Amino acid sequence: MENIRLIASDMDHTLLTEAGQLPPHFGRTLDALEAAGIQFAAASGRPLYTLQDVFGERSDQLALICDNGGVVSYRGTIIHKQLMAAHDYQRIARFVQEHTDGLPLICGIEHAVGARKDQAFDAVYREFYHQLIFVDDLPAWSGEADKVTIYLPHNNAQQVFDEAIAPEFGADFTCAVAGPVWIDITPKHINKAKGMSLVGRKMGISSEQMMAFGDNFNDKEMLAYVAHSYLVANHNPSMAGAAKYQAPSNEEYGVQQVIAKVLATRNH
Template identity: 30%
Template sequence: MRLIASDIDGTILGHDGSISSRTIKAFAAAAQAGVEIVFVTGRPPRWLDPIREQIGHTGTVICSNGALTYSLETETVVSSHLLDWATVENVRNTILGLVPEPHFALECLNGFHVEPGFFGASRPSGVEGVTPAELTAQLARDGIVKMLAVLHSGNADQFMELVRPQVGALISVTHSAPELALLEMGPLGVNKAVTLAEYARSRGIAAEEVVAFGDMPNDIEMLGWAGAGYAMASGHPDALAAASLRAPSFADDGVAQVIEARLADLRRV
């Protein structure tokens, strides 16, 4: 085990925004043992405060489902994969023809842009300063890394089953919001596994030396690529089906349990 790659939400971070003390200690012990830590998330860089503040992570984070590699040490984007406006427009028009009243947003290198109606009846925390406005081609100049589509009814599995066959040749489609019909779409062929593999190669680390944790469909490729890919027992059925290994549930500090056991195995060698 030379590298631990962990998802954040639902894997180590709860809905209350906290990471357990046991999990924090497990990551610290792994780092002290010389294991590299990389967090791999659908979140953009501006939403990394939980691992900045609670774990004290200052290394690499792969953000936006692989579209960005970000350094917390320098607070800069190291590399990015971008969407062009023609693809965004094509995908938007296709989805508009498939379902009633979808709403869209774009995650760009310089911020988050949403069209009117995207937030629905209640605005989530963390986007208080975002003002809804029409999404235009000018945003492509800001570097589009992720496209979001939301329905204010139904669920994400149903939405993805409908949309992916129609746009899957243009854009990567996944989801990670368990209670919202929200699709996350990025550059074609880009996902957590692709960018994690690029990073690992740059460090001379083979897939067999990587332990990965995740709980949602946007983790599937990463869990399959890693030598030891653990789906959380509390995770989405598709993630559980895709992973060769299972960690105890989030509520039982599953990630910490696995890290502790693997570190104990290393000490016995």
């Protein structure tokens, strides 16, 4: 662990508790990492503006891999932005509305965009997308966007993914189950590993000097990319074997426990 220079963690069900909270005193952990010369990265399906809200004034000392790699910010500066073509996200939104029981959200760079008929789910959406608008005709909206996320209120994300999303879009986009009620669709070759490689290039380090934590399929490429990979104990069972090591669950603050061990190696 002595050579670690970059530690990345997924947010939901990994770093955050089930109540959506950071581990206690995590700000102190971030300060300790900074003092040790170790860069922390939040690698999430959440957008930049939401991650900035979560970490507040410390966000400018972090790497933020947002929208599964669609936007990457390094210490306050956006170093990568991969937009989707309007005709692509419009087609995806229309397909989801017409052929699934899912509800599409177009993830704009400045705000997420939902269908006005789905406004009853505002509170669910806004937990992850702090900037949110609703429009009458979602597949007609156009603007800068880097992802489509699909909310599955019937808890059937894996089934909808297998039966509809993967067959329709898997060849042309990166599609991943992001939780029991979420599916993410991003441009081809965009994922959290791509984000890690961009941050590594900025820092002048290799994947051998990286550690990452995750729990679900949108973490899979990142966990394969880094030398020190961890699944939290509460990971999706289908992800078994996707990482070299296991950390305690998010409710036990497993990410913070492992980081404490990394920091301990610096204090010897």
